[in-house]
Amino acid sequence: MSKEVNTTMNSYKKAIYSGTFDPITNGHLDIIKRAANIFDEVIIAVAKSELKKPMFSHEQRVQFVKAATENIQGVSVLGFDTLLVDLAIDLKVNTIIRGLRAVSDFEFELQMGYANSSINKKIETLYLMPTLENAFVSSTIVREIIRFNGKFEHLVPPRVVECMSL
Template identity: 80%
Template sequence: MKNSDYNYTGSYKKAIYSGTFDPITIGHLDIIERAIKVFDEVIISVAKSELKKPMFSHDKRVEFVEAATKHLKNVRVVGFDTLLVDLAKDLQINTIIRGLRAVSDFEFELQMGYANSSINHNLETVYLMPTLDHAFVSSTIVREIIRFQGKFEHLVPKEVLKCM
Protein backbone atom coordinates (compact mmCIF):
# COMPACT_ATOMS: atom_id res chain seq x y z
CA MET A 1 0.00 0.00 0.00
CA LYS A 2 1.14 3.51 -0.79
CA ASN A 3 0.56 6.47 1.51
CA SER A 4 -1.94 7.81 -1.01
CA ASP A 5 -4.06 4.66 -0.45
CA TYR A 6 -4.85 5.71 3.14
CA ASN A 7 -7.90 7.85 3.75
CA TYR A 8 -6.50 9.91 6.62
CA THR A 9 -8.32 13.19 6.94
CA GLY A 10 -6.42 14.53 9.92
CA SER A 11 -9.73 14.99 11.72
CA TYR A 12 -10.08 14.97 15.48
CA LYS A 13 -10.95 11.44 16.65
CA LYS A 14 -13.05 10.93 19.77
CA ALA A 15 -14.10 7.69 21.40
CA ILE A 16 -16.31 6.76 24.30
CA TYR A 17 -15.48 4.16 26.94
CA SER A 18 -18.48 3.27 29.06
CA GLY A 19 -19.13 1.11 32.06
CA THR A 20 -20.51 1.12 35.55
CA PHE A 21 -16.99 1.40 37.00
CA ASP A 22 -18.18 -0.01 40.33
CA PRO A 23 -15.40 0.78 41.20
CA ILE A 24 -12.91 1.73 38.51
CA THR A 25 -9.97 -0.70 38.57
CA ILE A 26 -6.39 -0.72 37.37
CA GLY A 27 -7.67 -2.83 34.48
CA HIS A 28 -10.04 -0.05 33.41
CA LEU A 29 -7.25 2.49 33.75
CA ASP A 30 -5.02 0.29 31.58
CA ILE A 31 -7.66 0.34 28.81
CA ILE A 32 -8.07 4.13 29.14
CA GLU A 33 -4.32 4.67 28.87
CA ARG A 34 -4.21 2.48 25.75
CA ALA A 35 -7.17 4.35 24.23
CA ILE A 36 -5.62 7.80 24.62
CA LYS A 37 -2.68 6.59 22.52
CA VAL A 38 -5.11 5.93 19.66
CA PHE A 39 -7.70 8.70 20.01
CA ASP A 40 -7.39 12.46 20.43
CA GLU A 41 -10.04 12.48 23.15
CA VAL A 42 -11.60 9.71 25.22
CA ILE A 43 -14.84 10.31 27.06
CA ILE A 44 -15.31 7.98 30.01
CA SER A 45 -19.04 7.53 30.49
CA VAL A 46 -20.18 6.19 33.84
CA ALA A 47 -23.51 4.40 33.56
CA LYS A 48 -26.04 4.79 36.35
CA SER A 49 -27.06 1.12 35.91
CA GLU A 50 -29.50 0.80 38.79
CA LEU A 51 -30.50 -2.68 37.55
CA LYS A 52 -27.00 -3.90 38.43
CA LYS A 53 -27.46 -2.62 42.00
CA PRO A 54 -24.02 -1.03 42.23
CA MET A 55 -22.10 -1.00 45.52
CA PHE A 56 -21.24 2.69 45.11
CA SER A 57 -23.58 5.55 44.20
CA HIS A 58 -23.49 6.97 40.70
CA ASP A 59 -22.04 10.26 41.97
CA LYS A 60 -19.33 8.39 43.87
CA ARG A 61 -18.41 6.29 40.82
CA VAL A 62 -18.12 9.43 38.68
CA GLU A 63 -15.90 10.92 41.41
CA PHE A 64 -13.73 7.78 41.43
CA VAL A 65 -13.24 7.91 37.65
CA GLU A 66 -12.47 11.64 37.70
CA ALA A 67 -9.89 11.13 40.44
CA ALA A 68 -8.29 8.14 38.69
CA THR A 69 -7.99 9.95 35.34
CA LYS A 70 -7.19 13.53 36.39
CA HIS A 71 -3.54 13.07 35.38
CA LEU A 72 -4.50 12.07 31.83
CA LYS A 73 -4.84 14.70 29.15
CA ASN A 74 -7.68 14.45 26.66
CA VAL A 75 -9.90 12.44 29.00
CA ARG A 76 -13.32 13.69 30.03
CA VAL A 77 -15.74 11.99 32.42
CA VAL A 78 -19.53 12.10 32.13
CA GLY A 79 -22.31 10.30 33.93
CA PHE A 80 -25.26 8.97 31.96
CA ASP A 81 -28.57 7.18 32.30
CA THR A 82 -29.56 6.52 28.68
CA LEU A 83 -28.68 4.07 25.94
CA LEU A 84 -25.00 4.32 25.10
CA VAL A 85 -25.87 4.85 21.43
CA ASP A 86 -27.93 7.92 22.39
CA LEU A 87 -25.10 9.33 24.50
CA ALA A 88 -22.64 8.72 21.65
CA LYS A 89 -24.97 10.54 19.25
CA ASP A 90 -25.38 13.49 21.65
CA LEU A 91 -21.59 13.73 22.03
CA GLN A 92 -21.06 13.29 18.25
CA ILE A 93 -18.94 10.19 18.76
CA ASN A 94 -19.00 7.18 16.46
CA THR A 95 -16.44 4.95 18.18
CA ILE A 96 -17.03 2.89 21.31
CA ILE A 97 -14.13 1.35 23.21
CA ARG A 98 -14.62 -1.93 25.04
CA GLY A 99 -12.14 -3.92 27.06
CA LEU A 100 -11.64 -7.65 26.62
CA ARG A 101 -9.93 -9.61 29.37
CA ALA A 102 -10.66 -13.13 28.22
CA VAL A 103 -12.53 -15.14 25.62
CA SER A 104 -15.49 -15.21 28.01
CA ASP A 105 -15.85 -11.41 27.62
CA PHE A 106 -15.82 -11.59 23.84
CA GLU A 107 -19.23 -13.19 23.23
CA PHE A 108 -21.09 -10.63 25.35
CA GLU A 109 -19.12 -7.69 23.96
CA LEU A 110 -19.65 -8.89 20.39
CA GLN A 111 -23.42 -9.06 20.96
CA MET A 112 -23.42 -5.56 22.46
CA GLY A 113 -21.37 -4.23 19.56
CA TYR A 114 -23.81 -5.71 17.04
CA ALA A 115 -26.81 -4.41 18.99
CA ASN A 116 -25.35 -0.89 19.11
CA SER A 117 -24.53 -1.04 15.41
CA SER A 118 -28.08 -2.16 14.61
CA ILE A 119 -29.37 1.05 16.24
CA ASN A 120 -26.71 3.33 14.74
CA HIS A 121 -24.98 1.98 11.63
CA ASN A 122 -22.24 4.62 11.91
CA LEU A 123 -21.14 3.32 15.31
CA GLU A 124 -17.95 1.26 15.44
CA THR A 125 -16.71 -0.74 18.42
CA VAL A 126 -12.99 -1.06 19.07
CA TYR A 127 -11.86 -3.80 21.44
CA LEU A 128 -8.74 -3.30 23.54
CA MET A 129 -7.03 -5.80 25.81
CA PRO A 130 -5.36 -4.92 29.10
CA THR A 131 -1.84 -6.07 29.86
CA LEU A 132 -1.54 -9.62 31.10
CA ASP A 133 -0.88 -8.30 34.62
CA HIS A 134 -4.36 -6.72 34.68
CA ALA A 135 -6.30 -9.35 32.73
CA PHE A 136 -7.81 -10.93 35.86
CA VAL A 137 -8.97 -7.67 37.45
CA SER A 138 -12.68 -6.90 37.39
CA SER A 139 -14.98 -4.68 39.40
CA THR A 140 -16.87 -7.81 40.45
CA ILE A 141 -13.73 -9.29 42.01
CA VAL A 142 -12.90 -5.99 43.73
CA ARG A 143 -16.42 -5.69 45.16
CA GLU A 144 -16.27 -9.23 46.54
CA ILE A 145 -12.93 -8.55 48.19
CA ILE A 146 -14.28 -5.29 49.67
CA ARG A 147 -17.43 -7.08 50.86
CA PHE A 148 -15.30 -9.57 52.81
CA GLN A 149 -12.89 -6.86 54.00
CA GLY A 150 -9.95 -8.31 52.08
CA LYS A 151 -6.92 -6.58 50.59
CA PHE A 152 -7.98 -4.80 47.39
CA GLU A 153 -5.79 -1.69 47.40
CA HIS A 154 -3.50 -3.04 44.66
CA LEU A 155 -6.48 -3.48 42.30
CA VAL A 156 -7.76 0.11 42.18
CA PRO A 157 -5.97 3.34 41.31
CA LYS A 158 -4.46 4.98 44.41
CA GLU A 159 -6.53 8.14 43.79
CA VAL A 160 -9.69 6.05 44.24
CA LEU A 161 -8.52 4.85 47.66
CA LYS A 162 -8.35 8.48 48.79
CA CYS A 163 -11.98 8.99 47.69
CA MET A 164 -13.15 5.87 49.54
Protein backbone atom coordinates in the same frame (compact mmCIF):
# COMPACT_ATOMS: atom_id res chain seq x y z
CA MET B 1 9.80 8.61 -5.90
CA SER B 2 9.02 9.79 -2.38
CA LYS B 3 5.55 10.32 -1.08
CA GLU B 4 4.80 13.50 0.80
CA VAL B 5 2.79 13.27 3.95
CA ASN B 6 -0.05 15.74 4.19
CA THR B 7 0.69 17.42 7.51
CA THR B 8 -2.18 19.85 7.10
CA MET B 9 -4.78 17.12 7.32
CA ASN B 10 -6.56 17.53 10.62
CA SER B 11 -8.24 14.34 11.77
CA TYR B 12 -9.67 14.81 15.25
CA LYS B 13 -10.93 11.54 16.67
CA LYS B 14 -12.84 10.87 19.85
CA ALA B 15 -14.24 7.75 21.47
CA ILE B 16 -16.44 6.72 24.38
CA TYR B 17 -15.44 4.12 26.95
CA SER B 18 -18.49 3.28 29.01
CA GLY B 19 -19.12 1.09 31.98
CA THR B 20 -20.52 0.93 35.47
CA PHE B 21 -17.02 1.28 36.97
CA ASP B 22 -18.20 -0.11 40.32
CA PRO B 23 -15.42 0.70 41.16
CA ILE B 24 -12.92 1.64 38.45
CA THR B 25 -10.02 -0.82 38.50
CA ASN B 26 -6.44 -0.86 37.25
CA GLY B 27 -7.75 -2.92 34.33
CA HIS B 28 -10.13 -0.11 33.36
CA LEU B 29 -7.36 2.44 33.76
CA ASP B 30 -5.12 0.32 31.52
CA ILE B 31 -7.78 0.41 28.76
CA ILE B 32 -8.29 4.17 29.26
CA LYS B 33 -4.57 4.85 28.85
CA ARG B 34 -4.40 2.70 25.72
CA ALA B 35 -7.42 4.49 24.25
CA ALA B 36 -5.91 7.89 25.11
CA ASN B 37 -2.87 6.93 23.04
CA ILE B 38 -5.10 6.19 20.04
CA PHE B 39 -7.70 8.96 20.23
CA ASP B 40 -7.45 12.71 20.70
CA GLU B 41 -10.31 12.62 23.18
CA VAL B 42 -11.67 9.74 25.26
CA ILE B 43 -14.95 10.30 27.07
CA ILE B 44 -15.39 7.99 30.04
CA ALA B 45 -19.13 7.50 30.41
CA VAL B 46 -20.16 6.16 33.80
CA ALA B 47 -23.48 4.34 33.53
CA LYS B 48 -26.01 4.74 36.32
CA SER B 49 -26.94 1.03 35.96
CA GLU B 50 -29.47 0.80 38.79
CA LEU B 51 -30.48 -2.70 37.64
CA LYS B 52 -26.98 -3.93 38.53
CA LYS B 53 -27.45 -2.63 42.10
CA PRO B 54 -23.97 -1.09 42.32
CA MET B 55 -22.04 -1.03 45.59
CA PHE B 56 -21.14 2.63 45.11
CA SER B 57 -23.51 5.46 44.21
CA HIS B 58 -23.45 6.91 40.71
CA GLU B 59 -21.97 10.14 42.08
CA GLN B 60 -19.20 8.22 43.89
CA ARG B 61 -18.36 6.20 40.78
CA VAL B 62 -18.12 9.35 38.65
CA GLN B 63 -15.89 10.90 41.34
CA PHE B 64 -13.66 7.79 41.43
CA VAL B 65 -13.21 7.83 37.64
CA LYS B 66 -12.46 11.56 37.62
CA ALA B 67 -9.86 11.10 40.34
CA ALA B 68 -8.26 8.10 38.62
CA THR B 69 -8.01 9.86 35.25
CA GLU B 70 -7.22 13.43 36.29
CA ASN B 71 -3.65 13.25 34.93
CA ILE B 72 -4.44 11.58 31.62
CA GLN B 73 -4.49 14.12 28.82
CA GLY B 74 -7.53 14.10 26.55
CA VAL B 75 -9.79 12.23 28.97
CA SER B 76 -13.09 13.58 30.27
CA VAL B 77 -15.67 11.93 32.51
CA LEU B 78 -19.45 12.13 32.63
CA GLY B 79 -22.32 10.19 34.08
CA PHE B 80 -25.21 8.96 31.94
CA ASP B 81 -28.51 7.12 32.17
CA THR B 82 -29.51 6.52 28.54
CA LEU B 83 -28.69 4.10 25.78
CA LEU B 84 -24.99 4.36 25.00
CA VAL B 85 -25.80 4.77 21.31
CA ASP B 86 -27.98 7.79 22.10
CA LEU B 87 -25.17 9.31 24.17
CA ALA B 88 -22.76 8.72 21.30
CA ILE B 89 -25.12 10.54 18.91
CA ASP B 90 -25.51 13.46 21.34
CA LEU B 91 -21.71 13.74 21.71
CA LYS B 92 -21.06 13.22 17.98
CA VAL B 93 -18.91 10.14 18.66
CA ASN B 94 -18.92 7.09 16.44
CA THR B 95 -16.36 4.88 18.22
CA ILE B 96 -17.06 2.89 21.36
CA ILE B 97 -14.18 1.35 23.28
CA ARG B 98 -14.72 -1.94 25.07
CA GLY B 99 -12.28 -3.97 27.12
CA LEU B 100 -11.76 -7.70 26.71
CA ARG B 101 -10.05 -9.57 29.53
CA ALA B 102 -10.74 -13.13 28.49
CA VAL B 103 -12.63 -15.23 26.00
CA SER B 104 -15.57 -15.23 28.42
CA ASP B 105 -15.98 -11.46 27.83
CA PHE B 106 -15.94 -11.80 24.07
CA GLU B 107 -19.42 -13.24 23.46
CA PHE B 108 -21.22 -10.61 25.56
CA GLU B 109 -19.15 -7.72 24.15
CA LEU B 110 -19.64 -8.93 20.57
CA GLN B 111 -23.42 -9.06 21.09
CA MET B 112 -23.40 -5.54 22.55
CA GLY B 113 -21.31 -4.28 19.63
CA TYR B 114 -23.74 -5.80 17.13
CA ALA B 115 -26.74 -4.42 19.05
CA ASN B 116 -25.25 -0.91 19.07
CA SER B 117 -24.48 -1.18 15.35
CA SER B 118 -28.05 -2.32 14.63
CA ILE B 119 -29.33 0.88 16.25
CA ASN B 120 -26.78 3.16 14.57
CA LYS B 121 -24.80 1.85 11.57
CA LYS B 122 -22.18 4.59 12.03
CA ILE B 123 -21.13 3.19 15.42
CA GLU B 124 -17.85 1.26 15.44
CA THR B 125 -16.74 -0.78 18.44
CA LEU B 126 -13.04 -1.11 19.15
CA TYR B 127 -12.00 -3.89 21.53
CA LEU B 128 -8.86 -3.39 23.61
CA MET B 129 -7.17 -5.87 25.92
CA PRO B 130 -5.48 -4.88 29.18
CA THR B 131 -1.94 -5.95 29.97
CA LEU B 132 -1.51 -9.46 31.29
CA GLU B 133 -1.04 -8.22 34.86
CA ASN B 134 -4.50 -6.60 34.73
CA ALA B 135 -6.28 -9.31 32.74
CA PHE B 136 -7.86 -10.92 35.83
CA VAL B 137 -8.96 -7.68 37.49
CA SER B 138 -12.68 -6.97 37.45
CA SER B 139 -14.98 -4.75 39.46
CA THR B 140 -16.83 -7.87 40.60
CA ILE B 141 -13.66 -9.31 42.13
CA VAL B 142 -12.82 -5.99 43.78
CA ARG B 143 -16.32 -5.68 45.25
CA GLU B 144 -16.14 -9.19 46.71
CA ILE B 145 -12.78 -8.48 48.30
CA ILE B 146 -14.14 -5.20 49.75
CA ARG B 147 -17.24 -7.00 51.12
CA PHE B 148 -14.99 -9.36 53.07
CA ASN B 149 -12.63 -6.58 54.21
CA GLY B 150 -9.77 -8.02 52.14
CA LYS B 151 -6.78 -6.27 50.60
CA PHE B 152 -7.93 -4.66 47.34
CA GLU B 153 -5.75 -1.55 47.13
CA HIS B 154 -3.40 -3.08 44.55
CA LEU B 155 -6.33 -3.64 42.16
CA VAL B 156 -7.61 -0.05 41.92
CA PRO B 157 -5.86 3.25 41.15
CA PRO B 158 -4.30 4.91 44.25
CA ARG B 159 -6.52 8.01 43.89
CA VAL B 160 -9.59 5.77 44.14
CA VAL B 161 -8.31 4.28 47.39
CA GLU B 162 -7.92 7.85 48.67
CA CYS B 163 -11.47 8.75 47.61
CA MET B 164 -12.89 5.64 49.28
CA SER B 165 -11.27 6.52 52.59
CA LEU B 166 -12.79 10.02 52.71
